[in-house]
Amino acid sequence: xxxxxxxxxxxxxxxxxxxxxxxxxxxxxxxxxxxxxxxxxxxxxxxxxxxxxxxxxxxxxxxxxxxxxxxxxxxxxxxxxxxxxxxxxxxxxxxxxxxxxxxxxxxxxxxxxxxxxxxxxxxxxxxxxxxxxxxxxxxxxxxxxxxxxxxxxxxxxxxxxxxxxxxxxxxxxxxxxxxxxxxxxxxxxxxxxxxxxxxxxxxxxxxxxxxxxxxxxxxxxxxxxxxxxxxxxxxxxxxxxxxxxxxxxxxxxxxxxxxxxxxxxxxxxxxxxxxxxxxxxxxxxxxxxxxxxxxxxxxxxxxxxxxxxxxxxxxxxxxxxxxxxxxxxxxxxxxxxxxxxxxxxxxxxxxxxxxxxxxxxxxxxxxxxxxxxxxxxxxxxxxxxxxxxxxxxxxxxxxxxxxxxxxxxxxxxxxxxxxxxxxxxxxxxxxxxxxxxxxxxxxxxxxxxxxxxxxxx
Ligand SMILES: Cc1ncc(COP(=O)(O)O)c(C=O)c1O
Numbered sequence: 001x002x003x004x005x006x007x008x009x010x011x012x013x014x015x016x017x018x019x020x021x022x023x024x025x026x027x028x029x030x031x032x033x034x035x036x037x038x039x040x041x042x043x044x045x046x047x048x049x050x051x052x053x054x055x056x057x058x059x060x061x062x063x064x065x066x067x068x069x070x071x072x073x074x075x076x077x078x079x080x081x082x083x084x085x086x087x088x089x090x091x092x093x094x095x096x097x098x099x100x101x102x103x104x105x106x107x108x109x110x111x112x113x114x115x116x117x118x119x120x121x122x123x124x125x126x127x128x129x130x131x132x133x134x135x136x137x138x139x140x141x142x143x144x145x146x147x148x149x150x151x152x153x154x155x156x157x158x159x160x161x162x163x164x165x166x167x168x169x170x171x172x173x174x175x176x177x178x179x180x181x182x183x184x185x186x187x188x189x190x191x192x193x194x195x196x197x198x199x200x201x202x203x204x205x206x207x208x209x210x211x212x213x214x215x216x217x218x219x220x221x222x223x224x225x226x227x228x229x230x231x232x233x234x235x236x237x238x239x240x241x242x243x244x245x246x247x248x249x250x251x252x253x254x255x256x257x258x259x260x261x262x263x264x265x266x267x268x269x270x271x272x273x274x275x276x277x278x279x280x281x282x283x284x285x286x287x288x289x290x291x292x293x294x295x296x297x298x299x300x301x302x303x304x305x306x307x308x309x310x311x312x313x314x315x316x317x318x319x320x321x322x323x324x325x326x327x328x329x330x331x332x333x334x335x336x337x338x339x340x341x342x343x344x345x346x347x348x349x350x351x352x353x354x355x356x357x358x359x360x361x362x363x364x365x366x367x368x369x370x371x372x373x374x375x376x377x378x379x380x381x382x383x384x385x386x387x388x389x390x391x392x393x394x395x396x397x398x399x400x401x402x403x404x405x406x407x408x409x410x411x412x413x414x415x416x417x418x419x420x421x422x423x424x425x426x427x428x429x430x431x432x433x434x435x436x437x438x439x440x441x442x443x444x445x446x447x448x449x450x451x452x453x454x455x456x457x
Pocket of ligand 1: 058117118119120121123157159202204205206237238239240267278279
């Protein structure tokens with residue numbers, strides 16, 4: 001069989017009588033010793049990047065040893081099986097009520113929420129609730145419901161384009177520009193009409209980490225309501241920022257303090273500080289989630305409401321989230337996010353001072369920032385080349401184009417998460433300086449064949 005169809009097993013690990021090659025795309029005929037199977041899988045993923053050096057992802061890559069113990073004790077729990085794991089279900093409820101309180105819901109005990117696989121599922125559910133509420137209101141008024149639209153910035157995360165595609169909603173993208181770098185309420189009346197199911201405001205734009213000014217968006221919608229009667233709710237996509245702002249910018253009004261904010265999502269697995277596989281969505285009050293989206297699941301001989309796209313999914317992450325809430329408390333979360341932000345500000349200041357670059361933002365919202373090459377600095381290299389050079393040192397620092405209206409602008413972004421301390425940051429800066437010096441010394445342009453962004457939001 002040709003080499004491309006087999007996975008080779010080092011004879012050191014294969015016991016006598018065991019195969020030293022296994023078919024890549026077909027299940028083996030017989031069994032194999034667990035040690036051998038372990039070694040094959042273990043070795044195969046050895047070439048994955050080092051998660052701690054991955055400065056592209058927002059997703060948590062480190063938890064402490066007690067979290068690891070709890071994870072190992074609970075990886076068999078199925079979140080949907082509330083009958084079998086009633087206490088995991090109780091803890092799930094506790095967690096979203098804690099979030100409702102953190103996000104200043106007027107009455108956290110009368111909110112409704114759920115855990116999800118991640119922010120993507122949470123956004124889908126929040127979007128569905130907006131659509132269903134709008135449909136009910138339109139039907140009650142005897143008006144058509146066939147052309148719903150959702151208004152958001154052109155810099156939304158891909159999940160919102162998916163939502164619109166999967167659930168037949170027209171996306172209305174407000175283009176960002178040099179003057180309006182985020183959705184800021186400007187010109188909103190040109191996009192919002194009676195068919196608008198809601199406006200998405202992003203707390204921590206994926207491209208740059210900048211907050212969209214939710215309060216200004218809400219004020220623009222208040223004006224629109226006064227002028228046209230259209231009462232358009234806001235969903236805040238706080239995938240990252242909803243677990244940062246409560247601790248670092250507690251005076252910023254972006255949450256349920258604004259009446260127009262109906263729902264908020266976050267990723268437990270981003271700045272919620274939990275391993276991947278966890279998101280949350282909470283509604284300001286239970287009445288904002290249409291009853292007909294909720295299914296009844298039997299639970300302790302009674303019934304519990306269920307709102308989810310998935311059926312079975314891991315329950316362990318929910319327990320890990322509760323562990324972090326207890327372990328860190330508000331002051332612990334503040335300390336962790338603040339130290340990430342200090343590192344982000346330090347990196348941003350240092351990169352901004354390097355001469356070749358111009359900062360897009362400085363990490364003072366979430367601990368994420370982006371920069372671009374100074375116009376006229378060089379024609380010999382670009383940020384994709386810098387990204388490649390850093391990759392040689394193990395760092396993943398993506399470069400990518402901004403969305404449509406600014407697609408000619410390439411930026412590079414660093415996401416600082418728990419685990420990237422000042423020491424690593426200094427090493428990273430040394431490597432950025434060395435790579436930039438190397439590229440600046442080139443006597444001609446880097447070859448561009450096949451140089452395309454390898455990163456997608
Ligand atoms: C603003 C925003 N929304 C949604 C998502 C999707 O989140 P998840 O990966 O948790 O599904 C992301 C991920 O980066 C994001 O940045």
